[in-house]
Amino acid sequence: MLREVAATRYVTPLREGGSLPGIVEADDLGTYVMKFTGAGQGRKTLVAEVVAGELARRLGLRVPELVGAQLDPVIGLAEPDQEVQELLKASGGLNLGMDFLPGSIGFDPLAYEVDPVEAGRIVWFDALINNVDRSWRNPNLLVWHRDLWLIDHGATMIWHHNWPGAAAWAERPYDASDHVLADFGPDLDAAAAELAPLVTEELLTEVTALVPEEWLADEPGFAGPGELRRAYVAALLARAGVGERITIGPRTPERPSRVPGWLATELPKRSAS
Structure with missing residues (x-):
């Protein structure tokens, strides 16, 4: 399981879309970006954060530490923002915390050069x-x-919003034309040769075991959390050969976004922030 902390103070919201994550302080004296079960897509977003984030870490990519973050809704009583109050009240119990990286800045492809090997590893992982x-x-x-x-x-593994169609996703190609690292000449062959053999049933079982059981409960079509974990393992294992189906074409600003409808409406808000 993930290491757990308890939120002791809600510091400020991060207004980057409908999920409304917030910065919190915790009882281990750490500061975290907290994502809430009561927001947007709820616990499935948190499941995706854990599975994808911890898988990335085990493949050698850098991801801030993820923790389970206990929240007492009483913390929200002093918040002047009604939206924040309602979110905290709806999210009592276990939520997700991501280690806050002080002094970090958002990536700008015009100001930061990325090595083709690193670019390839990130693009390949995103395809997976x-x-x-x-x-x-x-x-x-x-x-x-x-x-x-x-x-x-949180917007990864979108097949888990429609499990009956999950098997079909394994063979789907991945169009990386609009990927932020597409212009850095990502070495996809090297990435596939290095990373695909690491995506084993054992590794995926280890990663899915980190998801709190309460976030997996009561999923329609599954007998329980154990069966659901195995479904995540099977879906990702089947997709490990995606390296042969990654395409990078011309970037076209006019191209409509391919994100799910529930996320597409939030992107303009993020871009404007």
Whole structure:
């Protein structure tokens, strides 16, 4: 399981879309970006954050530490913002915290050069988890101590919003034309040769075991959390050969966003922030 902390103070909201994450302080004296079960897509977004984030870490990519974050709704009583109050009241119990990286800045492809090997590893990983939210519109990369850090994986593995169609996703190609790192000549062959053999049933079982059981409960069509964990393992294992189906074409600003409808409406808000 993830290491757990308890939120002791809600500091400020991060107004980057409908999920309304917030910065909190915790009883381990750490500061975290907290994502809430009561927001937007709820616990499925948090499941995606854990599975994708911890898988990335085990593949050698940089992801801020993820923790389970206990929240007492009473923390929200002093908040002047009614929207924040309602969110905190709806999110009592276990939520997700991501280590806050002080001094980090959002990735700007015009100001930061990325090595083709690193670019290839990130693009390949995003193809594996079908990440539709690391585009030039919304990079979801931070630069901290001159290194790239991957954040915000709530919009990955979109097949888990429709499990009956999950098997079909394994063979789908991944169009990386609008990926924020597409212009850095990502070495996809090297990435596939290095990373695909690491995506084993054992590794995926280890990663899915980190998801809190309460976030997996009562999923329609599954007998329980154990069966649901195995479904995540099977879906990702089947997609490990995606390296042969990644395409990078001309970037076209006029191209409609390919993100899910529930996320597409939030991208303009993020871009304007």
